[in-house]
Amino acid sequence: MGGDMLIYLVAALGFVAIVGVGFAFAGNGGGSAAKRVKAIGEGSRSKVDSAAQAKRKQMADTMKGLREREEATRKNRAVGKSIEDRIKQAGWSFPVAYFWLGSLGAAAAAGLGVYIANFGYLAAMGAAFAAGLGLPRWVLGMAIGMRQKKFISQFADALDVIVRGVKSGLPLGECLKIIANESPQPLAQEFERLVDSLAMGVQLEQALNRMYQRMPTQEVNFFAIVLSIQAKAGGNLSEALGNLSAVLRSRKLLREKIKALSSEAKASAMIIGSLPIIVMALVYMTTPDYIMELFTNDLGHLILLIAGGMMGAGIYIMRQMINFDF
Numbered sequence: 387m388g389g390d391m392l393i394y395l396v397a398a399l400g401f402v403a404i405v406g407v408g409f410a411f412a413g414n415g416g417g418s419a420a421k422r423v424k425a426i427g428e429g430s431r432s433k434v435d436s437a438a439q440a441k442r443k444q445m446a447d448t449m450k451g452l453r454e455r456e457e458a459t460r461k462n463r464a465v466g467k468s469i470e471d472r473i474k475q476a477g478w479s480f481p482v483a484y485f486w487l488g489s490l491g492a493a494a495a496a497g498l499g500v501y502i503a504n505f506g507y508l509a510a511m512g513a514a515f516a517a518g519l520g521l522p523r524w525v526l527g528m529a530i531g532m533r534q535k536k537f538i539s540q541f542a543d544a545l546d547v548i549v550r551g552v553k554s555g556l557p558l559g560e561c562l563k564i565i566a567n568e569s570p571q572p573l574a575q576e577f578e579r580l581v582d583s584l585a586m587g588v589q590l591e592q593a594l595n596r597m598y599q600r601m602p603t604q605e606v607n608f609f610a611i612v613l614s615i616q617a618k619a620g621g622n623l624s625e626a627l628g629n630l631s632a633v634l635r636s637r638k639l640l641r642e643k644i645k646a647l648s649s650e651a652k653a654s655a656m657i658i659g660s661l662p663i664i665v666m667a668l669v670y671m672t673t674p675d676y677i678m679e680l681f682t683n684d685l686g687h688l689i690l691l692i693a694g695g696m697m698g699a700g701i702y703i704m705r706q707m708i709n710f711d712f
Contacts (some may be wrong), residue, residue, distance in 0.1 A: 439711025469526075475574055476529040485522060514650045533572050534603055540573045541605050542638070545631040552624040558613075559584060576601055576696050590617060605634055648708050655704040662697060 398588040415610050443695070497514030544565045551561035559581070566578040576597060594610035612630050616623045669677045680686035 389555065434681055442585075471599060472526055472530060474535070474604065477530070477533050477575065488517045489522045492521050496521075506687075507711070508554060508687055509681055534601065537572050537601055538603060538605055539635075539638070542608075542631045542634045544569060544573055544577070545609070545634070546626050549624045549628045549631065552627070558623070572601075590614075606639075608633070651708045655701075655708055659701050659704065662693070 469485055473480070473482065473485065493514040495509045496517030500513040503512035505513075546568075547565055548558070548602040551564065552558065562577055562581050562584070566574055567583050568574075569577065579600070580593055580597050582592065583596060588596075591614055593611070594606075594613060598606050608630055610625050612621075616626060617622070634652055666677060680690050
């Protein structure tokens with residue numbers, strides 16, 4: 387009986403020893419696995435951190451490039467104010483010399499007409515100066531404004547064409563060609579020049595800068611910024627241009643709303659501004675000798691000069707009051 391108890395005791399001790407060794411190995415394996423999991427987690431975390439740092443660096447470089455581009459655009463805006471650039475912005479292609487010849491002809495015709503009407507030398511010189519320098523620039527500005535207005539009204543539709551083309555798998559260049567071939571003027575002309583520039587090997591950013599010089603609007607500037615960001619940082623071009631199209635349509639609705647709200651003030655300003663001229667014309671038609679004292683007398687010339695200055699200041703103030711920039 388004592389021998390059997392000894393055998394059982396030895397067996398129990400052996401079992402306990404084997405179980406302890408098993409637990410010891412299992413515990414070490416779990417610690418190694420935990421260490422491996424921790425190492426893998428730290429490695430993936432470091433990879434994620436490095437990727438995030440690279441992404442932040444890329445975005446910082448992109449924003450720096452955009453700031454430099456904006457500064458360069460602001461510096462080059464003076465180029466867009468020359469007569470040659472303004473002729474291009476109006477969509478015309480005649481030389482600058484023709485513009486100056488037309489200005490000279492307008493000045494000569496206005497001065498001669500006022501002199502023949504017997505309004506005096508000073509009035510003739512003033513009319514020639516106003517017609518030679520003011521009238522051609524006014525006509526050129528009106529042409530530029532009308533062309534830009536047509537371009538802006540059609541630009542959102544062009545962006546929708548690019549969005550649908552990119553979603554269907556077409557490259558950006560083919561979408562631009564579709565707009566150049568199938569859009570109305572002046573949208574087709576500007577995109578045709580953009581496509582020709584790209585076909586000649588000009589970089590996209592430089593071609594967009596030239597397009598902005600020909601059409602200096604915020605819409606073209608936004609379009610250039612979106613394409614520049616997509617070219618440098620990547621991303622979903624169709625989504626970016628779709629959002630830009632929605633923004634441009636919202637701007638158009640806001641512009642029309644402002645136009646409707648300010649129409650009464652504009653009508654009042656036009657009536658007030660034209661009233662003195664209409665009164666002078668009516669007085670001249672009824673009693674010409676009474677109104678001619680302003681054109682034949684030195685004191686009348688001074689009164690006309692003061693009245694013209696006050697009228698110009700009033701028209702300028704009213705224009706600033708009804709001119710909304712957004």
